[in-house]
Amino acid sequence: MCDTCGCGEQTHSHENGHEHTRTVRLEHDVLARNNHLAEHNRAWLDVRGIFTVNLMSSPGAGKTTLLEHTARHLCARMPVGVVEGDQETMRDADRIAASGARAVQINTGTGCHLDATMVARALTQLEPETGSIVFLENVGNLVCPALFDLGEHSKVVIMAVTEGEDKPIKYPHMFRAADLVLLNKVDLLPYLEFDLDACLGYIRRVNSRAQVMQISATTGRGLDQWNAWLTDRMAVVQR
Numbered sequence: 001m002c003d004t005c006g007c008g009e010q011t012h013s014h015e016n017g018h019e020h021t022r023t024v025r026l027e028h029d030v031l032a033r034n035n036h037l038a039e040h041n042r043a044w045l046d047v048r049g050i051f052t053v054n055l056m057s058s059p060g061a062g063k064t065t066l067l068e069h070t071a072r073h074l075c076a077r078m079p080v081g082v083v084e085g086d087q088e089t090m091r092d093a094d095r096i097a098a099s100g101a102r103a104v105q106i107n108t109g110t111g112c113h114l115d116a117t118m119v120a121r122a123l124t125q126l127e128p129e130t131g132s133i134v135f136l137e138n139v140g141n142l143v144c145p146a147l148f149d150l151g152e153h154s155k156v157v158i159m160a161v162t163e164g165e166d167k168p169i170k171y172p173h174m175f176r177a178a179d180l181v182l183l184n185k186v187d188l189l190p191y192l193e194f195d196l197d198a199c200l201g202y203i204r205r206v207n208s209r210a211q212v213m214q215i216s217a218t219t220g221r222g223l224d225q226w227n228a229w230l231t232d233r234m235a236v237v238q239r
Contacts, residue, residue, distance in 0.1 A: 034148055037116040041123065041151025045134070051234040052134045054152035056174060058167075059140030061160040062184040064092045066217040066226075067135055068099040073227055075100035079132035083122040085114040085139045092137065102126060113144040116151055133234060142171040153237055160185045161192060165199035172206040180211045180229060187216040 045052050055063050067082060074080050080101040084093040085108060093105035104126045106118050119136060128134050136152060138145040157178040159167055162185055168175040175181065181203055189196065203212055211229070215222030 031147065034116045037120060038149035038151040041116055041120055042153070044123070045151060045153070046237070048128070048130045049238040050128050050130070050132050050134055051230075051237040052136065052150075052152045052154075053230070053233075054136045054138060054145075054150050054155045055158065056138045056142075056145045056155065056178075057140060057158035057160075058142045058163060061140070061158045061163065062217045063137050063140070063158055064095055066158065066182070066184065066215075066223075067096055067101075067137060069217055069220065069223060070135075070227065070230070071096060071099040071101040073223070074133060074230070079129040081126045081128040081132060081134040083114070083119060083126060083134065083136045085118070085137055087111070087139065102128075108139055112139055112141045113148055114138050114150055115148050119150045131238060133230065142167070142174045146171075146174040146177045154179045154233055156180045156182060158182045158184050161189055161194045161196075161199075165195045166202065168199065168202040168206050175203060175210070176207045178207060178210045180213065181207075182226065183212060183214045184217055186214045187219045187221060 042052075055067070057063050064084075071080050071082070082093075082096045082101050082103045084096060084103055084105045086092055086105070087108050087110070089107070090105050093103040096103040104122045106114060106122055108114070108118070114136060123134070126134070136150055155177050157174055157180070159181060161183060168181075183199070200212060203210060213222050213225050213229070215226060217223070
């Protein structure tokens with residue numbers, strides 16, 4: 001269970017109906033406070049023309065590797081900032097900083113996601129420039145991050161083909177929240193028993209509006225399309 005929000009408590013049975021009601025009310029209050037602050041974050045970013053992307057995935061899907069390549073590509077044209085969410089260590093922030101982007105690490109301890117309060121504090125420390133792009137690399141988790149608005153402009157879910165084709169229907173709330181699904185590590189498809197058509201069908205079943213891109217953050221396949229998507233979305237925010 002997450003110490004930050006009590007995620008998971010709703011799955012426990014309560015003999016006392018009052019306890020269940022209290023738990024639901026507390027969860028509702030936590031989300032309401034988070035969403036209120038997320039709107040403040042979004043307004044702060046909008047005024048400065050800072051395009052912000054919330055990157056979500058399970059652990060090991062390739063978020064940090066993708067961000068390294070993306071930062072190297074974008075840093076030649078604009079300032080790039082990254083808020084790194086992990087339970088422990090500075091490893092990912094160090095990797096991102098080495099790619100040329102400004103990075104701030106958030107260690108959540110036992111927390112299983114970033115929330116709007118954490119992001120507000122990180123943005124103060126990051127001090128992103130007007131007209132820049134900021135990536136929020138969420139904690140590796142396919143459940144709780146889908147519930148928490150951070151003030152981002154776009155939600156992107158990264159799914160590696162090594163995870164199996166049924167992830168979209170096993171974790172529908174995460175995929176339902178996505179504006180874009182990046183199907184990563186497609187260079188490994190010849191070596192896996194992975195039903196690509198079934199996976200794409202599952203994504204469409206839970207979220208017919210989401211765009212899907214097949215990429216390999218390691219080989220660079222599909223990254224031109226990803227960079228073009230970012231440029232198009234950024235133009236909408238900064239116009």
